[in-house]
Amino acid sequence: MLVLLTAFAVVLAVELPDKTLVATLVLTTRYRALPVFTGVCVAFLVQCVIAVSFGSVLTLLPERVTTGVVTALFAIGAFMLLREGFGAEEDSEQDAARSGAGEVSFRRAALTSFGVLFAAEWGDASQLATAGLTAHYGHPFAVGLGAWLALVTVAGVAVLIGRKIRARVHPQLIQRIAGFVFAVFALFALYQTIAG
Numbered sequence: 001m002l003v004l005l006t007a008f009a010v011v012l013a014v015e016l017p018d019k020t021l022v023a024t025l026v027l028t029t030r031y032r033a034l035p036v037f038t039g040v041c042v043a044f045l046v047q048c049v050i051a052v053s054f055g056s057v058l059t060l061l062p063e064r065v066t067t068g069v070v071t072a073l074f075a076i077g078a079f080m081l082l083r084e085g086f087g088a089e090e091d092s093e094q095d096a097a098r099s100g101a102g103e104v105s106f107r108r109a110a111l112t113s114f115g116v117l118f119a120a121e122w123g124d125a126s127q128l129a130t131a132g133l134t135a136h137y138g139h140p141f142a143v144g145l146g147a148w149l150a151l152v153t154v155a156g157v158a159v160l161i162g163r164k165i166r167a168r169v170h171p172q173l174i175q176r177i178a179g180f181v182f183a184v185f186a187l188f189a190l191y192q193t194i195a196g
Helices: 002-015 019-030 033-058 063-085 090-096 106-121 125-137 140-161 164-168 171-195
Strands: none
Touching (some): 002 125, 002 140, 019 106, 019 140, 033 063, 033 106, 033 125, 063 125, 063 171, 125 171
């Protein structure tokens, strides 16, 4: 249970300020909420399975190699989050500027949402975190479920609250905090690699 909650907390902290939230917001302004939520949740499920599988393969390697890879994954995640957190806000504003079209079928809206979020999650900090946590804890199901529930929570927030959350929460501040947390995880994993 602790592993599941850890994965949930880490991925939630990473994803709240991420492009995933913005992409889901934009999709919700273009299509009905239910097909967007459905497509996004399925995309997250597939990406979590991929990340957990990669993390599980890492557990087969010698411990020193595994902790080295975990260090690298968290360091890359920290770099990505800090770069985005200290970068310009223009990307999310440009994405949010897209205007909505008329009604489309449930299937088309869900498939579009799946495609957008599936592509957005490749190499994302949450995917790296999920792989790293799986390798670190060796509990792929708990990590995968915790990560997926966090991603679904973020999608739910985006769909239900819409653009209002962007006015109240500064995404870049949360990205910076998450980036520093990842950096701490990377340093801890580096210490384990050296000490182990």
